Amino acid sequence: MAKKKKAGLLARMFPMWALKRNIARARFERLEKFRSLDAVGGGRSRYSFPSTSMNINSEVADNIVGLREQIRRYELENGNVAGAFRRLKKNVVGHGIRLNSEITADPDGGKSFLKISDIQAEAANNAAEKYFNKAWNKQADKRLMLPFYGADGIQGIVEHALIRDNECLVVGRTSARVDRLIPYCLEVLEADRLQTPPGEFKNPNIENGILFDYEGAPKSYFVLRQHPGSTISGLRDDDFEEIPAYNDNGTKKVMFLFNPIRPEQTRAFSLMASALKDVQDVDRYMEAEKLAALEDACMFGTVTTDDPDGWDGENVTTEDKEYDRIHEFSPNTVSYLQPGETMDVHRPVRPGNQFDSFLDQVWRGPANSLDIPPEVFLQKWNGMNYSNARTVLLQFYTTCRERQRFLINNLNIPVYENVFRAFVTKGLVKAPSFFSNQYDWLEHSWIAPGWQWVDPAKEAKGKETEVELGTENISDIILSQGEDPKIKLERRAREKKWIKDLEAKYDVELFPEKRAEAGPVEPESEDKEDE
Numbered sequence: 001m002a003k004k005k006k007a008g009l010l011a012r013m014f015p016m017w018a019l020k021r022n023i024a025r026a027r028f029e030r031l032e033k034f035r036s037l038d039a040v041g042g043g044r045s046r047y048s049f050p051s052t053s054m055n056i057n058s059e060v061a062d063n064i065v066g067l068r069e070q071i072r073r074y075e076l077e078n079g080n081v082a083g084a085f086r087r088l089k090k091n092v093v094g095h096g097i098r099l100n101s102e103i104t105a106d107p108d109g110g111k112s113f114l115k116i117s118d119i120q121a122e123a124a125n126n127a128a129e130k131y132f133n134k135a136w137n138k139q140a141d142k143r144l145m146l147p148f149y150g151a152d153g154i155q156g157i158v159e160h161a162l163i164r165d166n167e168c169l170v171v172g173r174t175s176a177r178v179d180r181l182i183p184y185c186l187e188v189l190e191a192d193r194l195q196t197p198p199g200e201f202k203n204p205n206i207e208n209g210i211l212f213d214y215e216g217a218p219k220s221y222f223v224l225r226q227h228p229g230s231t232i233s234g235l236r237d238d239d240f241e242e243i244p245a246y247n248d249n250g251t252k253k254v255m256f257l258f259n260p261i262r263p264e265q266t267r268a269f270s271l272m273a274s275a276l277k278d279v280q281d282v283d284r285y286m287e288a289e290k291l292a293a294l295e296d297a298c299m300f301g302t303v304t305t306d307d308p309d310g311w312d313g314e315n316v317t318t319e320d321k322e323y324d325r326i327h328e329f330s331p332n333t334v335s336y337l338q339p340g341e342t343m344d345v346h347r348p349v350r351p352g353n354q355f356d357s358f359l360d361q362v363w364r365g366p367a368n369s370l371d372i373p374p375e376v377f378l379q380k381w382n383g384m385n386y387s388n389a390r391t392v393l394l395q396f397y398t399t400c401r402e403r404q405r406f407l408i409n410n411l412n413i414p415v416y417e418n419v420f421r422a423f424v425t426k427g428l429v430k431a432p433s434f435f436s437n438q439y440d441w442l443e444h445s446w447i448a449p450g451w452q453w454v455d456p457a458k459e460a461k462g463k464e465t466e467v468e469l470g471t472e473n474i475s476d477i478i479l480s481q482g483e484d485p486k487i488k489l490e491r492r493a494r495e496k497k498w499i500k501d502l503e504a505k506y507d508v509e510l511f512p513e514k515r516a517e518a519g520p521v522e523p524e525s526e527d528k529e530d531e
Contacts, residue, residue: 056261056262056264056265057207057208057264057265057266057267060208060265060267060268060269061208061267063269063273064267064269067269067270067273067276068165068192068269068270070276071164071165071270071272071273071276072164072165074272074276074279075164078279078283080363080366080377080378081272081279081366083379084366084367084370084372084376084377084378085160085163085164086160087376087377087379088163088370088372088399088400088403089151089156089159089160089163090151091396091397091400091449091451092159092400092403092404092407093150093151093153093155093156093159093407093449094150094151094448094449095149095150095151095449096147096148096149096150096153096155096449097149097155097404097407097408097412097446097447097448097449098133098149098446098447098484099128099129099132099133099412099416099444099446099447100129100444100445100446100447100484100486101124101125101126101128101129101443101444102125102443102444102445103116103120103121103124103125103128103440103441103443103444104116104121104440104443105117105118105120105121106440115433116433116437116440116441120430120431120432123430124429124430124431124441127423127428127429127430128420128423128429128444131181131423131428131429132416132419132420132423133149135181136148136181136182136419137149137153139180139181139185140153140154140185140186141154141185141186141187141188142173142175142185142186142187143187146188148186148415154170154186154188155407155411155412157188158170158188158257158407158411159403159407161188161190161191162257162258162259162403162406162407163271163370164270164272165190165191165269165270166258166259166268166269166270166271167191167194167256167257167258167267167268168188168189168190168191168256168257168258169188169189169190169191169193169194169221169223169254169255169256169257170186170187170188170189170254170255170256170257170411170415171186171187171189171223171243171253171254171255172184172185172186172187172247172252172253172254172255172415172418173185173186173187181428182419182422182423182426182428183422184418184419184422186415189223190227191258191267192224192227192228192229193223193224193227193228194208194209194210194221194222194223194224194256194267195208195209195222195224195228195235195240196208196209196222197222197235197236197237197239197240198234198235198236198237199237200222200237206222207266208266208267209221209222209223210222210256210266210267211242212266217245218245218254218256219244219245220242220243220244220245221242221243221245221254221256222240222241222242222243223240223241223242223243224239224240224241225239225240225241226239247418249421251414251417251418251421252414252417252418255410255411255414255415257406257407257410257411259271259406271369271370271371272366272369272370273369274365274369275365275366275368275369277365278362278363278365278366279365279366281362282359282362282363285358285359285362289350289351289355292350292351293350293351296350304342306340360374360378360380363377363378370399371399372395372396372399373392373395373396375392376392376393376396386458393451397451401448404448408446408448412446416442416444417442420441420442421434424441447479447483447484450479450480450483463477474489475489499511
């Protein structure tokens with residue numbers, strides 16, 4: 001009791017000291033709860049597994065801050081971790097997952113008001129792609145600093161946050177700027193801002209900053225107006241903004257992206273959490289190897305003497321002068337020992353023969369946590385043939401495609417539904433029956449970036465065979481390379497016509513070798529012409 005009174009008195013006299021003391025205590029308590037992961041505690045060589053019977057949301061609430069801080073620190077300090085994050089983001093997002101509007105006309109030709117005609121469908125497709133891909137893409141960010149598309153745009157920022165934190169918050173906003181194409185824009189926030197206000201701690205319907213309705217669906221999100229790392233003062237209720245999960249028209253206002261690993265989970269922690277101890281082990285091992293290398297670069301040895309009682313470690317003989325202490329060795333210095341003394345120079349044999357194999361094995365943990373091959377994680381391709389490299393890349397591409405689909409379903413589609421509505425409301429897209437026939441007008445797909453073939457000659461031949469057998473079509477092949485089939489095939493048709501016109505104009509064959517490979521063209525028979 002006396003200690004509490006004393007603490008209370010000190011708190012009144014030194015409020016800033018008391019605040020820092022309370023913050024330190026809260027952090028210590030959080031770390032104590034988080035002792036299940038040695039990477040955060042840092043004081044043990046082994047760790048115990050988290051309890052499987054604990055509620056997943058309570059477990060995440062206790063551990064999420066410490067995990068997030070550790071993984072972000074490793075991204076800043078460890079090149080292998082940072083490089084893997086960027087590499088995965090670039091392969092998932094690339095130049096951008098782009099809109100392909102696919103509004104189709106109704107079978108009866110759009111004769112009734114609620115039907116869509118061929119002319120309306122084509123005009124709406126062209127307008128939607130034009131305004132979304134070109135104009136709105138540049139104005140998507142509320143702060144006008146990022147485009148929507150690309151690894152350096154909103155898509156890339158969101159994907160990077162998902163790779164690192166497994167959480168990201170995207171809020172649809174209405175801008176008052178008059179120079180925007182439409183008022184709708186996006187604000188991308190770190191998941192750190194999503195917290196429960198102090199006055200709502202006892203509300204059973206609020207969990208980890210999310211208010212749920214009677215069916216368990218998100219109703220609203222409590223978001224800090226400033227990042228929690230930008231202030232040291234305590235949080236108050238008026239520091240939060242309660243944002244509805246949905247707009248009045250039923251579209252999503254808040255896109256809270258995360259990948260759950262257990263049922264009933266409402267918040268998530270990074271996929272790298274399971275590999276934190278492996279990364280920490282690598283850091284410790286590399287530090288030991290560097291110290292051994294520094295030791296090897298110095299001359300360090302043990303002196304053995306027949307007369308230990310007469311040994312004076314402060315004095316050795318330099319050249320022919322006795323009792324001069326040697327502080328350092330310089331070039332061309334000759335040093336002599338006393339009679340009966342020998343010196344064994346210590347040379348640590350490091351790194352050992354198992355250095356590379358040990359690191360390769362340990363780095364498999366972080367690579368597997370991100371579900372990417374270790375060769376891609378470390379950019380280590382030496383000694384691989386075509387078949388091995390292709391197998392590794394196909395496995396990597398499978399992970400990238402899954403992440404692309406997640407981004408499309410949870411970011412691109414909700415955003416496009418809001419943007420297309422704004423286009424229609426402003427008259428940029430003519431859709432007469434939109435509000436009574438929304439699903440048909442919102443038909444679309446997304447063209448994700450593709451990847452270059454490992455061996456173009458072999459894979460092109462394989463695709464050609466698949467097309468001939470009917471197991472593949474040209475449009476899907478073009479889509480797999482991240483291109484729009486409509487644009488590419490139309491460009492190819494114009495190119496072929498252009499080549500044919502040039503040959504006729506100048507009476508030449510631009511590609512005679514290709515036609516020779518195809519074989520001679522047999523002239524049509526006169527009988528057929530007569531018919």
